[in-house]
Amino acid sequence: MGKIVVSMYVTLDGVMELPSWTAPYWNDEIAKFELDLLSASDSLLLGRITYEEFAARWPERDDEEGFARRINEMPKYVATTTLTKAEWNAAFIKENAAEEIANLKKAKKKLLVYGSGTLVEKLLEHDLIDELHLLTFPLVLGEGKRLFKEGIDQKKFMLTDSRTTDSGVVISSYVPDK
Template identity: 70%
Template sequence: MGKIIVAMYLTLDGVMEEPSWTAPYWDDEIAKFQLDLLFSSDALLLGRVTYEGFAAAWPSAEDEEGFAERINKLPKYVVSTSLKRTEWNARLITSNVAQEVAKLKKTGQRLLVYGSAELIETLLRHDLIDELHLMTFPLVLGEGKRLFKENADQKMFNLQNVRSTDSGVLIASYAPDK
């Protein structure tokens, strides 16, 4: 059985959108954590907004660590009801999201989810998340899109690992309490 792995940047007040605020805290520990997640994954699972942002940025990106090359080569599954087509090695999922993702898990793939709060809510509601990696940055933005809405379903998770980086970012890894 495959796994659904969520990796998310958050502020102390739970904001997750447009993470340009991560730059002052970025360090080698975060980069290694992200590289390890990406290189241990078989495909990306993305919502439309994240897909569009990534597809605009990554194809022309270059780096010495191989992150750009890897993210560009990985297959992508994009959940959207409004997109009509995808590029960048992506396949569109337009309906029955939980069923389609469950089928993908049965193929044994490790699917990495970046961003995509609404997709994450759907995955949580259907108990499809196997790993949740939250990178909490030491700042409060006061406004912005939150990872979980106020009426999100209650789900219990068990802490698997936590560490802090030299820049003060907490990397906490959780597994669902099933």
Template identity: 60%
Template sequence: MGKLTVSMYVTLDGVMEEPSWTAAYWDDELAQFQLNQLYSNDALLLGRVTYDGFAATWPTAEDEHGFADRMNEIPKYVVSHTLKRTEWNARLINHDFVDEIKRLKKTGQRLLVYGSAELIDTLIEHDLVDELHLMTFPLLLGEGKKLFRDGVAPKAFKLLTSFSTDQGVLIANYAPER
């Protein structure tokens, strides 16, 4: 059976969108965590908005650690009801995406979700998330899109591991109680 991991940057007040605020807290520990996480998965699972942003940025990005190369080469699945086609090594999932994700997991694929808050809510609702990796930044933004919408279905999680970086980012990995 495959595994679906959600990886998310979040502020102390739960904001997750437009993460330009992460730059001030970026360090080698956080970079290594992200690199290890990306290389330990087989494919990305993205919502349309995240896909659009990534596809506009990553194809021309370069770095010395191989993160950009991996972002460009890793297969991607994009969940969208509005996109007509994808590029950037991506496959569109536009019908019965819950069933398609279940099928992908049954094939043994390790899927990594970045961004895509609405998709994450649905994945949690259908008990498809196996791990939740939250990188909590010591910052309050006061407004912005929250990681979880009001009214999300209650779900208990257990802490698997946690550590903090020298810049104060708390990295906590959770698994749902099943």
């Protein structure tokens, strides 16, 4: 059985939208954490908006650590009902997203999700998340899209690890409490 790992950046007030606000806090600890997650994954699983943002930025990037090379080369599965032209090593999941993603997981795929708030809510709804990593940045934005909307069903998680980076970002790792 494969697994689905989610890595999400949030503010203290739960905002996850357009995380350009992470730049002042970015450091080698966060970069290593993300490279380790990416290196342990077979493929990316993204929502349409995150895919479009990443596909516009990452193909032109390069770095000494190998993150850019890895993210550019790895397969991507994109949950979308509107995109028609697959680029950047992508395959589209158009219908029955929860079922198709569950099948990828059964096929022993190790899928990493970045951003993709709507997709994460769908994964949570269908109990498809195996690990949830929240990187909580020490600021309050006061507005923006929140990680979880009101009205979702209660889900319990167990904290498996927590650490604070030198820049004050708290990295909390959870698994479902089944």
